[in-house]
Amino acid sequence: MTMRLDYLSIFPAYFDVLDISLLGKAAVNGLVEVHAHDLRDWTHDRHRTVDDTPCGGGAGMVMKPDPWGEAFDEIIGTEPDSSVHVIFPSPSGAPFTQSAAQELSSAVRIVFCCGRYEGIDHRVIDYARSMWTVHEVSLGDYVLNGGEVAALAITEAVVRLVPGFMGNPESLAEESFSAGQDGLLEYPLFTRPVSWRGLDVPEVLMSGHHGRIAKWRRDESVRLTCERRPDLTDSDFGVPH
Numbered sequence: 001m002t003m004r005l006d007y008l009s010i011f012p013a014y015f016d017v018l019d020i021s022l023l024g025k026a027a028v029n030g031l032v033e034v035h036a037h038d039l040r041d042w043t044h045d046r047h048r049t050v051d052d053t054p055c056g057g058g059a060g061m062v063m064k065p066d067p068w069g070e071a072f073d074e075i076i077g078t079e080p081d082s083s084v085h086v087i088f089p090s091p092s093g094a095p096f097t098q099s100a101a102q103e104l105s106s107a108v109r110i111v112f113c114c115g116r117y118e119g120i121d122h123r124v125i126d127y128a129r130s131m132w133t134v135h136e137v138s139l140g141d142y143v144l145n146g147g148e149v150a151a152l153a154i155t156e157a158v159v160r161l162v163p164g165f166m167g168n169p170e171s172l173a174e175e176s177f178s179a180g181q182d183g184l185l186e187y188p189l190f191t192r193p194v195s196w197r198g199l200d201v202p203e204v205l206m207s208g209h210h211g212r213i214a215k216w217r218r219d220e221s222v223r224l225t226c227e228r229r230p231d232l233t234d235s236d237f238g239v240p241h
């Protein structure tokens with residue numbers, strides 16, 4: 001199954017980066033198909049206008065609904081289809097999580113709508129909700145200049161989970177937030193040399209004792225999660241098992 005990814009933006013060149021690295025390889029292998037579109041291609045005035053002043057006043061500009069609607073008609077179609085996932089990155093969206101990435105990794109089509117200015121006329125999102133499966137998602141409590149960087153981050157989080165993308169899928173099971181880690185943060189990692197600038201690899205990792213190594217890793221994951229992400233822990237995690 002090929003996953004089709006579409007990106008609607010006034011800066012479509014942001015998505016040229018998807019031609020390199022693993023993502024580029026996935027496109028070559030037919031795992032994913034990437035299409036970036038310039039929203040201004042669906043404007044009809046000399047200045048290719050995509051924004052206007054906000055109704056009700058206020059600072060900044062709002063993205064007009066018309067270009068989005070015409071772009072949707074051409075790129076996605078005019079018939080409702082719940083199998084199409086439309087993502088609006090937004091500071092006011094729901095937090096994007098690893099489980100959301102996992103769910104999206106089985107999608108056949110994902111369309112990223114990258115807003116700029118103060119945002120997109122809300123009727124665009126309402127219309128999309130009437131037609132497709134819409135996700136308004138935030139990457140964190142900070143504001144970027146537009147949705148493009150967020151769309152790239154979400155793309156990487158999702159595509160790396162597509163079956164066949166990662167050479168060694170077993171490595172996914174041990175990552176932070178993965179089910180294999182019980183949603184905990186990943187333990188610290190080490191490799192050779194054993195001693196480096198006076199800093200040594202923890203002895204337990206060189207012991208060859210798999211039970212002790214597994215316990216050390218679990219304890220470290222619980223410790224790190226309790227220290228850095230108490231929001232991810234519940235009463236059970238507080239006590240290393």
Ligand SMILES: Nc1ccc2ncsc2c1
Pocket residue numbers: 089090091114115116119138139142143144145146147148150
């Ligand atoms: N459209 C837009 C603007 C800012 C921003 N910051 C994080 S996601 C996002 C999306």
